Amino acid sequence: MTATIDPTTDLYPTRLPQPGEAFNREHPTVWGSPDDGPFDTAALEAHEQRGFTILEDFITASEVDEFSAELHRLSTDPTLAGDPRVITEKASGEVRTVFEVQKLSESLAALGRDPRLLDRARQLLGSDVYLHQTRVNYMPGFKGTGFYWHSDFETWHAEDGMPAPRAVSCSIALTQNYPFNGGLMVMPGSHRTFVPSVGETPEDNHASSLKEQKIGVPSEDVITTMATQFGIDQFTGAAGSALWFDSNIMHGSGNNITPFPRSNIFMVFNSVENALTEPYAAPAARPQHIANRDFTPLR
Template sequence: MTIMDAGIEDVYKTRVTGDVQAIDRVDPTVWGTEADGPVDAATLAAHDAKGYHIVEGLLSPAEVQTYWQELVRLSSDETLKADERVITEKKSGEVRSIFEVHKISELISELIRDPRILDRAKQILGSEVYIHQSRVNYMPGFKGAGFYWHSDFETWHAEDGMPRPRAVSCSIALTDNYPFNGGLMVMPGSQRTFVPCVGETPEDYYKSSLKEQEIGVPSEHEITKLAAEHGIDQFTGPAGSALWFDSNIMHGSGNNITPYPRSNIFLVFNSVENALVAPYAAAKPRPTFIGSRDFTPITR
């Protein structure tokens, strides 16, 4: 079934040919209200304006240690090395990410149901939610590769079939985030602009794009325009802090050439009212460990 067959209008066209023109977002950034969850009105307003907010001390030092040990266990598990869900660095061969980690780790399965996380996701999206994607990211010292500027929603829309940017990501730091060890950079307010990308999606593109993305990235011209309008903020802070950010915010990170590793748990919540359809700019959906097609709401 195609998008046209389903009668769903594509208001965020991407993977096009020729010149692109940025599109003003037609959807809210925050769908819920203060009465819907733990986030106060001021924080919701800031998230709506900037497309992100930070929760310091989401995890206690003891919890950080527990989850850090879990990341070490997962990356050392020889039985996982051949699993397609494990992505390695293009040059070094070291583990870069482990996807669908909430189905691999009981600890992280419990974490997605933690009221500190689940209730905030439901409040921001104004509905019940499910996990669109989960992973742990490893950025080792000296040779950790960064992520080029991109909008997650552009990829999820084009390759997974996510209709609208009604999704929010939670990145929980398990190591201290410094300005110099590849901390995530965001352009505050850029979530209000959808930037189409040029180029046709190759067959099974996920196999290479998870290591280094070449299609689905904005032009230097568009990045320059957004940076001039919005500036760049960086997520820094101690382990246990969490960054909540909109699916369409422009973000990226530099390489880590310091001795200090940077690792995090990355959880993507999508509204159950925004369930995936056929991809908007790919021949078939990516595997479900990257973009889940189980829309069952998360319950405690």
């Protein structure tokens, strides 16, 4: 399925001076067909309805070990100290996230082109794709802090200039995801509703929002309404499982006060037909390592 996306028309206004009403999204969630990739008809229909898909045993145990070693290398590499791609915990100073990992790791770069990921991303988005963002996330035991409820697309639209929610994220677990160690929570079906946020985007908002997001998040009343309407599911499962989720789904995570750390690889695929333009609600675009502006299709 293809459709023209006009980047000059803002169909998802946000960062408003006053609260605005939530509204139905203008675009589909699944752009391709069962003939376009590994997902069959039932899987595509379920993804369209729920906004996410969980695949067990997505990568092998040996790959989990390989990528876990890469995460450890990146988090302890002294040459990356002070690198803007490395985000630390606000309180403890421990590494929280490393961005643009396809530039820092050959094995992770190859993973982004692996048919298991690439074919599914192309199928869901109905076109060639590129990596909008990549990162590895760490949530240490006892001290890992979560993220408040939000839609990724709201930020990518406002601060990166992504015209439409024609993007999909793949989160691959490298540790066991228990119900109690800060796993990702999603509201199934919420991806079909766009929630505008309130408040002007500060200059260089990414410098603080990557540690603790305060701009671009819904109010407690909105979250209460949506949770009542859609319910809440959680991504749990063994290392090697993968969560594919729509860019506009409402999601968040709690703090990890257990002894069990959690880590994952996170890759965002965007349609080449949905390439970034100027930010819709921010003074300037975020840096390249957070919002990639090389739209060359992945092969």
